Amino acid sequence: MTDTIAQLFKLLAPFNTNGTELSPDTDISTDLNIDSVTVMDFVMEVEDHFDIEIPLNVLSETRTVADLAKVVEARVKKG
């Protein structure tokens, strides 16, 4: 597990109200049963934590924690 994924798990914890066990393959929306607005709120937390911009439209192909980690790492490097 990469450091980014570990940090995402921590950020995801308050949104994981059903206590689903998290893995890199966890689908953020369907596995955690959270709605589209809550997913966007979570992304805001990720942006602030890593101090990066993640435009919502780049997330259309992003489903799992591992997918999101890739987006975060690419953007951290860019910044």
Next chain:
Amino acid sequence: MDLLDRLKPYAERHAQMKAMGVETITVTNEQVLSPTRAIIDGRETILAGTNNYMGITFDPDCIAAGKKALDDFGTGTTGSRIANGSYALHVELEQEFARFLNRKHCIVFTTGYQANLGMMAGLAGPRDTIYLDADSHSSIYDGCTLSGAKLVRFRHNDAADLDKRLARGEGEGGRLVVLEGIYSMLGDRAPLADFVEVKKKHGFQLLVDEAHSFGVLGPNGRGLADEMGLDDEVDFVVGTFSKSVGAIGGFGAGNHPLFDYIRYASRPYMFTASSSPSSIATSLAAIRKLAAEPQRRDRLRENSARLHAGFKTLGLDLGCDVVSPVIAVKCPDESSTVAMWHELLKAGVYVNLALPPGTPGKLCLLRCSVSAAHTEADIDRIIALFSEVVAQGHGSKAAIA
């Protein structure tokens, strides 16, 4: 795989409501008697959730104008303004709205939803970034998607948060910031002066959606920017005819010399039929009424203050502290909210049942919208019913039963 399988969660939710004794969470108005009364399920019901802020829908002059337009121009335009051309009424309406808004240019769209779609897509493209308030209406989100622009959310009503996100930006393309005059669910206003300070620092272009504040706020009824004396700081204004104007349609307006060319870059303008003659004519009559009768705004303010104060006295937890025609009551959970909504309806008042994800912060709300046409007795009746059903907790008992 059956495509419609993805609708099963909605069916399950509906079944849960039925099990609670609530047949439907949508109502059918069998007859509409006035801006504030309809027959629902055979009962005369006070309408307190229809955004009919100015109470103008049965105005005799508006109705006469609509009938005359039916006679003069027919029932429909049968196509878009690009394909079929404009009717004289469309052009007259745009001029009248530009005058009311004190803007050089105005474009009329067929619905309020399309006004936001059309403005976002007309203003921004894939190289640009749209910064929008987290609590923005769905039409703003959908407009951003249609534009292809990068979409960045900032925390609701938080100018410092916008400042931070602008600073993180990658610095290519234009930047559009989108706010709302009054937010539709909680009734709170954007702190416009704070955002104008951030605008001075970063130099973006600013759009304010005055859907719920047009006709309502400001000495001229133009909306929040008018109320705050900040019209000159707002580049673009969007609004709808379906609330204070009492018809259907929407507008975008601005002073930019290229503004009119949005018509050629906006698919929601180009590829849908233009508003029907009667709807345009009633809008035209209504905007003239709103200009000539500022007492409608005063009545609305008095009614809103009365309902707000009444709810406060009951100890209800409200969506915002500032008096606004949108007054939302926060409720504990989904099932009790549904039960209370249903009980209020049976007792003779229609309000909006607003549930996540349609609400900010996962709130469950009984949302009221006040009308200038409500009487003091109507407002007092609404307060009395909320006292019985919500404050004294009958609704929550019903939820358990």
